[in-house]
Amino acid sequence: MSVSRPVSASETAELPFDLLRRRYGADQSDQTSDWNAVVETILSHRSIRAYLPEKVPESALQLIVAAAQSAPTSSSLQAWSVVAVEDPDRKAKLAELASPNPQILSAPLFLVWLADLSRLRKISVDQGKTGEGLDYFESFLLGAIDAALAAQNALVALESLGLGSCYIGGMRNHPAEVGAVLGLPPETFAVFGMTVGYPDASVETEVKPRLPQSLVLHREQYQVSAHEPALAAYDDTMRSFQAGQGMATRGWTAVAANRIADTASLKGRHVLLDVVRRMGFRTK
Numbered sequence: 001m002s003v004s005r006p007v008s009a010s011e012t013a014e015l016p017f018d019l020l021r022r023r024y025g026a027d028q029s030d031q032t033s034d035w036n037a038v039v040e041t042i043l044s045h046r047s048i049r050a051y052l053p054e055k056v057p058e059s060a061l062q063l064i065v066a067a068a069q070s071a072p073t074s075s076s077l078q079a080w081s082v083v084a085v086e087d088p089d090r091k092a093k094l095a096e097l098a099s100p101n102p103q104i105l106s107a108p109l110f111l112v113w114l115a116d117l118s119r120l121r122k123i124s125v126d127q128g129k130t131g132e133g134l135d136y137f138e139s140f141l142l143g144a145i146d147a148a149l150a151a152q153n154a155l156v157a158l159e160s161l162g163l164g165s166c167y168i169g170g171m172r173n174h175p176a177e178v179g180a181v182l183g184l185p186p187e188t189f190a191v192f193g194m195t196v197g198y199p200d201a202s203v204e205t206e207v208k209p210r211l212p213q214s215l216v217l218h219r220e221q222y223q224v225s226a227h228e229p230a231l232a233a234y235d236d237t238m239r240s241f242q243a244g245q246g247m248a249t250r251g252w253t254a255v256a257a258n259r260i261a262d263t264a265s266l267k268g269r270h271v272l273l274d275v276v277r278r279m280g281f282r283t284k
Contacts, residue, residue, distance in 0.1 A: 048164025098170025186280025
């Protein structure tokens with residue numbers, strides 16, 4: 001028996017001002033004159049953690065990867081790769097390493113996005129060069145940025161196809177063990193994972209409000225003034241959102257402060273540089 005799929009964002013169009021209001025948790029000035037379907041898909045984004053059991057078609061996966069490869073890449077080095085995981089046992093191992101994280105189990109497809117310098121290292125050796133440029137932090141950062149740009153392109157593409165997704169930063173909790181599960185060669189690193197599947201419509205998921213633009217948009221130079229009133233207003237917005245979702249009403253600033261409070265709050269990631277070096281990166 002086939003499972004009915006959700007329709008794409010373009011088939012469930014919302015009015016532009018409704019999407020903007022939901023994105024910021026408040027009415028916005030008119031920003032809709034340049035509205036189009038791509039902007040609608042992006043502003044409709046929400047993290048999906050409950051999925052139907054239907055498999056993601058191979059054709060959709062290939063299209064998603066094509067979208068990822070259409071993202072910008074520094075110096076055209078394309079220093080990223082992605083591992084598509086569908087095997088239940090392998091997903092279970094990765095879910096356990098990521099906190100644990102049960103949504104990895106429920107998603108029919110799990111994508112692990114890699115900073116990948118291994119391919120460039122081999123090319124360098126084959127060309128009779130040392131590849132010394134790969135030994136510096138810049139190259140590791142380049143790979144992580146390339147992976148992030150590619151993954152975000154993929155996310156927009158898959159959401160336009162009616163699929164849902166959620167980023168999984170927990171891949172960095174135990175990166176060496178993740179590398180072993182995925183058979184990663186030296187100088188490859190799982191930057192994050194991404195659950196992918198058709199959303200379970202019985203589990204309602206709202207758009208989470210973001211910081212007001214006054215806090216993130218600066219003109220000509222960085223402006224520090226007037227942060228406090230804007231942050232207080234955003235805390236109120238987030239408390240309203242949290243109450244509506246049945247979550248603890250803690251606002252945003254307290255949650256953010258706790259997430260960076262101390263070493264323990266990093267969930268083992270404070271030793272990432274040492275682990276990265278043990279995984280073959282010569283980062284200095």
